[in-house]
Amino acid sequence: MEDSQKKLAEHSGKSRLEKIGKTISFLCIAFIVFVVLSILYFVASKGIATFTKDGVSLIDFLTGKIWNPGSIGENGKPLTGALPMIAGSFIVTLLAAAVATPFAIGAAIFMTEISPTVGKKILQPVIELLVGIPSVVYGFIGLSVVVPFMRNTFGGSGFGIISAAIVLFVMILPTVTSMSVDTLKSVPRYYREASLALGATRWQTIYKVVLRSATPGLLTAVVFGMARAFGEALAVQMVIGNAALMPTNLITPASTLTSILTMNMGNTVMGTLENNVLWSLALILLVMALFFNILTRWIGKKGAMN
Amino acid sequence: MTSENHIIETKDVHLYYGKKEALKGVSLDFLPNEITALIGPSGCGKSTYLRTLNRMNDLIPDVTVTGNVTFENKDIYSPKMDTVELRKKIGMVFQQPNPFPFSIFENVAYGLRIAGMKDKAKIAEIVEASLKKAAVWEDVKDKLSKSALALSGGQQQRVCIARVLAVEPAIILLDEPTSALDPVSSGKIERMLLELKEEYTMIIVTHNMQQASRISDKTAFFLDGHLIEHGETRQIFTNPHKKETEDYISGRFG
Ligand SMILES: Nc1ncnc2c1ncn2[C@@H]1O[C@H](COP(=O)(O)OP(=O)(O)OP(=O)(O)O)[C@@H](O)[C@H]1O
């Protein structure tokens, strides 16, 4: 009798502990959700104010080519064309990803298929180190090396889209490479064995089996790199020149959404159009971040169905 | 026993994983159009031996092979040997069904494509014939473009066999091809192997004594890296010459 009572008491003690644990983790989640929703609400309400309060049309904002929110254009409306920055962001991102992808996949193939020992002992630590370098360092190197190089090669100031794309390329390369390595490593060994046993060469096996079955993972790696490039502010701002002009070539100063944001956010007054329109830029960044996120999820799902 | 008859001959084969000797001098020959069963307790070197025959052990770092292995009277460990060509002649089926994450059709067509075949009609014809030979055509004919991973284990294994048949090897090595399958699927595969005997030489590793006695012509018993006994399956199972063989077959160890 006494014994079983004791047991019952003990049991309820455990279940109380469980309840407390559940409550705490629920509270943590609730807090995180609250913070995320607040940020979303804050950015969205501010970003939308440009259109609701200040009467800027969304079309003008997205397609206008002149950015000078402080002044009024010929049509009597403020000059809030964000297309130069939108274009700038997309161009640097796509360029960086386009160059980084073959390098990253090539390096990953080398590290997993061709020379795993060198890959593990030398390249892996190097890449992990590179992933950890803060972006300001990449920007600084870009400023001291890439920009002067461009200036000497193409003339002009050396600031521009090409410099930004190179810095971003170097910056996302380690991330994309290490994600690609993980993906290739996760391709089961028995796929390779089956292929070789059928008389495939090593290269055929890499190309037709390993890369093919790793495609969803590799795409995810690239999209992840693009998301990082798209959202990078500091390093880009240091080398792109920050001229809010429609990019007409790769070697004259241009700008991205992030670079204009970081340049101007300290110079505007809360509640004014100049400030609100920066929030609209931030909103675009947020939407793009969401888009990249959904894209990686979608790729993952597609891959899992295979 | 004249050597011209044998399709594969191995003489005094030793294999080392690093310093560990896994095969300790195995000499064994195979006649064309026969099924040979390799039996023996776990870890005795059956898979290792099988993989020396198509040089799959090359893929493992630090492996040394000594002795002599010939296929159609050619030394397969000679530096002149083209392993890619060799593996087209000597196909392999693994213990775990391992179809590629592609469609059923693409799985079977894989060997043809890597060999450079472009003719679509010809590829389709060979794929169909191979799936029929592997006794899985009826199961998959309506879903050739579906992923092979969606099939049952037994169907996957037969697709894997079809994938090997498409390349038209002379020899098929099978490493416990039915150990991951239910009895019905295993039975289908056994019947199929017996039919394939007309065209192929097969070497099959199995832990299933009934399976060995049902389908094989010859049986080889391995123990601890040694080949203990080799002969007609009936003789091995009814009248083994060696005590170890008898003990193993009657289930006294292993
Ligand atoms: N890659 C490897 N590296 C080192 N040792 C290995 C390797 N593969 C196998 N061995 C060793 O070689 C010996 C023979 O292994 P093998 O796989 O050929 O045995 P098996 O007869 O096929 O056994 P099972 O019936 O369990 O499949 C074992 O002692 C095993 O531990």
Ligand SMILES: [Mg+2]
């Ligand atoms: Mg084995």
